[in-house]
Amino acid sequence: MVGKNILLIYQSIPFLLRGLVVTIGLVGGALGLGFILGIPMAIGQVYGNKYISGLISIYVWFFRGLPVLVLLFLFYFGLFILFNLNLSEFTSAVLVLGLISAAYQSQIFRGSIKSIGEGQMLAAISLGIKKYDAILSIILPQALRISIPGWSNEYAILLKDSAIAYAIGVMEVLTRAQFVATRTYKPLPIFFISAIIFIILTYGGVKLLALLEKKVRIPGYGEER
Amino acid sequence: MNLEKADHDNGVVLRVEDIHKTYGKNEILKGVSFHIKKGETIVIIGASGSGKSTLLRCINQLTIPEKGRIWLEGEEVTHHMKEISHFRQRIGMVFQDFNLFDHLCAVRNVEIGLIKVKKMDKKQAREIAMEELRRVGLERQANQYPAQLSGGQKQRVSIARALAMNPTVMLFDEPTSALDPELIGEVLEVMRDLAMGGMTMVVVTHEMGFARSVANEIIFIEGGKILDQGTPHKLFTNPEHERTRQFICKIDELYGKTEK
Numbered sequence: 443m444v445g446k447n448i449l450l451i452y453q454s455i456p457f458l459l460r461g462l463v464v465t466i467g468l469v470g471g472a473l474g475l476g477f478i479l480g481i482p483m484a485i486g487q488v489y490g491n492k493y494i495s496g497l498i499s500i501y502v503w504f505f506r507g508l509p510v511l512v513l514l515f516l517f518y519f520g521l522f523i524l525f526n527l528n529l530s531e532f533t534s535a536v537l538v539l540g541l542i543s544a545a546y547q548s549q550i551f552r553g554s555i556k557s558i559g560e561g562q563m564l565a566a567i568s569l570g571i572k573k574y575d576a577i578l579s580i581i582l583p584q585a586l587r588i589s590i591p592g593w594s595n596e597y598a599i600l601l602k603d604s605a606i607a608y609a610i611g612v613m614e615v616l617t618r619a620q621f622v623a624t625r626t627y628k629p630l631p632i633f634f635i636s637a638i639i640f641i642i643l644t645y646g647g648v649k650l651l652a653l654l655e656k657k658v659r660i661p662g663y664g665e666e667r
Numbered sequence: 668m669n670l671e672k673a674d675h676d677n678g679v680v681l682r683v684e685d686i687h688k689t690y691g692k693n694e695i696l697k698g699v700s701f702h703i704k705k706g707e708t709i710v711i712i713g714a715s716g717s718g719k720s721t722l723l724r725c726i727n728q729l730t731i732p733e734k735g736r737i738w739l740e741g742e743e744v745t746h747h748m749k750e751i752s753h754f755r756q757r758i759g760m761v762f763q764d765f766n767l768f769d770h771l772c773a774v775r776n777v778e779i780g781l782i783k784v785k786k787m788d789k790k791q792a793r794e795i796a797m798e799e800l801r802r803v804g805l806e807r808q809a810n811q812y813p814a815q816l817s818g819g820q821k822q823r824v825s826i827a828r829a830l831a832m833n834p835t836v837m838l839f840d841e842p843t844s845a846l847d848p849e850l851i852g853e854v855l856e857v858m859r860d861l862a863m864g865g866m867t868m869v870v871v872t873h874e875m876g877f878a879r880s881v882a883n884e885i886i887f888i889e890g891g892k893i894l895d896q897g898t899p900h901k902l903f904t905n906p907e908h909e910r911t912r913q914f915i916c917k918i919d920e921l922y923g924k925t926e927k
Contacts, residue, residue: 565766565825568727569780569832570756579783584770660770662814 451631454622461618462639468535468604468614475540480547488555505545510606514538518610535607543600550592554585587658594651598644615639678705680867681836686725686735695721697891708868710878713888719871723838727758756784759829759837763844765821767813774809777828799827803857819850823857839870873918887911
């Protein structure tokens with residue numbers, strides 16, 4: 443019995459590992475998209491006029507207000523078809539997870555930007571530096587550093603949310619595990635392996651981000667106690 | 668009246684005329700006018716909330732006044748928001764809370780304006796920045812970050828940062844108010860040297876010793892208006908208003924008369 447399980451685990455590992463690549467692709471793509479959208483959204487919310495910041499608030503309210511699965515179905519079975527977008531399951535999942543992540547990431551960055559205070563902005567402007575230049579070269583470099591702990595949280599949450607792509611048949615880790623489990627009637631060992639894969643990914647990513655945080659720390663600031 | 672020509676002829680660097688500023692229902696400035704000639708130092712005193720800091724911020728348009736005009740070397744600053752960056756480069760500003768860029772070391776704080784605004788190449792900007800740090804006595808701290816500097820050192824870096832732009836006039840907004848008492852002296856010394864070196868300066872401060880020994884003119888602001896103005900000698904010995912005498916006495920009690 444035990445020997446059979448070990449054999450099963452052994453045989454399914456390469457199959458699951460191909461899912462690992464898909465999961466990493468999902469998370470990387472969604473985090474990247476969320477980052478690219480989240481930064482300008484945060485800037486718009488802090489420095490934009492009331493229309494811009496109002497629009498962004500509505501976006502954030504929408505994507506934070508609905509369950510991931512509802513959004514995934516809404517876009518995959520609804521909007522993407524309505525607009526005649528012929529997107530693969532993988533692309534659809536990256537897009538939806540990325541749009542959701544943008545809402546959360548924008549709030550991480552917004553908090554960081556606001557924590558810097560307006561004094562440095564005033565100093566930059568008084569030197570004759572243009573506002574957008576000050577945002578890019580003075581505010582953002584500091585805000586991004588401050589954002590790393592919150593961002594690491596977003597990474598861990600998104601990684602686990604990515605398993606929801608199973609619902610539209612993306613061949614990520616969980617989908618493959620389910621596939622093996624139904625074929626072999628041995629769910630426990632397979633789901634156990636996929637759990638380990640997720641834990642390693644979470645731990646590894648968070649660890650890497652902690653290293654990054656340490657590497658870019660501003661000397662004299664927040665010294666390790 | 669051709670102020671532009673007149674200012675040029677009389678060596679007037681900065682002219683402020685009838686500045687009004689209201690926050691909500693609160694009229695902070697109710698028509699303030701003054702001018703300063705090249706190489707002069709004007710010290711502005713007044714109780715907190717009297718509008719001193721707002722006045723300084725109106726000069727480089729960090730705060731936009733509702734009414735009034737400002738000229739820098741005969742060119743009008745007000746109503747020219749498109750070119751405001753050109754004026755701001757020529758008006759150095761030093762803040763109470765230093766407002767250094769925390770992610771940049773001292774020398775990069777000083778050179779960033781040259782690189783971003785004057786589009787200077789990095790090598791030249793670095794040379795000028797080092798020179799300015801030397802001028803405020805912080806050459807050895809060039810590679811230290813703001814969090815590694817004392818309050819007095821931070822303020823001197825912020826003075827160097829403003830000086831690097833080679834400004835026509837320097838504005839100081841309570842530059843020593845956030846400092847520990849034993850660090851005030853080093854900042855005042857730098858400012859004194861600057862004044863002696865011929866820099867045109869407008870200084871908001873409670874440091875009466877500095878005002879007495881450095882200022883060409885002291886302006887006392889009360890309730891958003893200039894109540895008294897004149898040479899230090901006149902304001903300290905023979906002010907026009909009793910209120911001015913009271914205020915100076917109080918400040919002297921609080922901060923001590925000890926400074927020469």
